[in-house]
Amino acid sequence: MNIPPAIRKVYQGAASRQQMFRMFDRHIQRPNRWEDNAAALYSGEWFEIGEAEHDYMFEILPPLWIRGSMFAMREFSTGQVTSVFFALRIDEQIRHFHGYCDLSDKASVETMRVAIIDRESRPVRAMTREERLEHIWSSTADQYRGYADDSSPTAGRDKRTIAFFCGQAGSTLRLLEDLTDHEIAAKLPVHLRYLPAQAAA
Structure with a gap:
């Protein structure tokens, strides 16, 4: 883990x-x-x-x-x-x-x-990529988050997963750490999507 x-x-x-x-x-x-x-x-x-x-x-x-x-x-x-x-x-x-x-x-x-x-204490509100991922994990209901099981590739086993909805194709489980910036933005509430990176603070 x-x-x-x-x-x-x-x-x-x-x-x-x-x-x-x-x-x-x-x-x-x-x-x-x-x-x-x-x-x-x-x-x-x-x-x-x-x-x-x-x-x-x-x-x-x-x-x-x-x-x-x-x-x-x-x-x-x-x-x-x-x-x-x-x-x-x-x-x-x-x-x-x-x-x-x-x-x-x-x-x-x-x-x-x-x-x-x-x-x-930083003068500008900001979030790192890691903080964005942690916020997504914290705010996602239990039924839409979990851990990769034995059916997952060895490299992903026991890592955190998030259900990601893909329109008519339904939902798929994605490793939390593998979400793209676009997918992260889609999972965050609107007021958090466009905060600067922490390094810019």
Whole structure:
């Protein structure tokens, strides 16, 4: 299974409560879900939420710890990976975020905090190709996304797939990573299609 880069934004804009809960387990359909150690799959994922969602999660259970404007959930997702919630001042505005941090790495929470501030402090809204693909994966309903199975070529097995509609020909499964720029644009909501590349920010 592909191991994603260390820290990555997986949704553009602030997620609603329903979307937040869906993204807590974006990889629910992965092969061998109950057999593998998925720490590397989850660790480093982050996205923005609203203040109400942030406060709601704070009140669900007593936090594992509270450090200034951050708190960690007591329940671990996999291995030593747990949800950490941030209230960060960015451009004179308090914004709220959820991130998965591997607490076996003592620097992971601070590294995540710095990465979020750096990413969201840029003067121009922008998205990398990887962020576009992650947004598509996060916002696609479970029945239209999955993982390549044994019928797929060996090179594509266990990679993420997306159902792509081809008019009268119906739909076909495509590897997420193989989508063309045109196909990515077609899958994104209109307000995200024409954002500049992150390198231009």
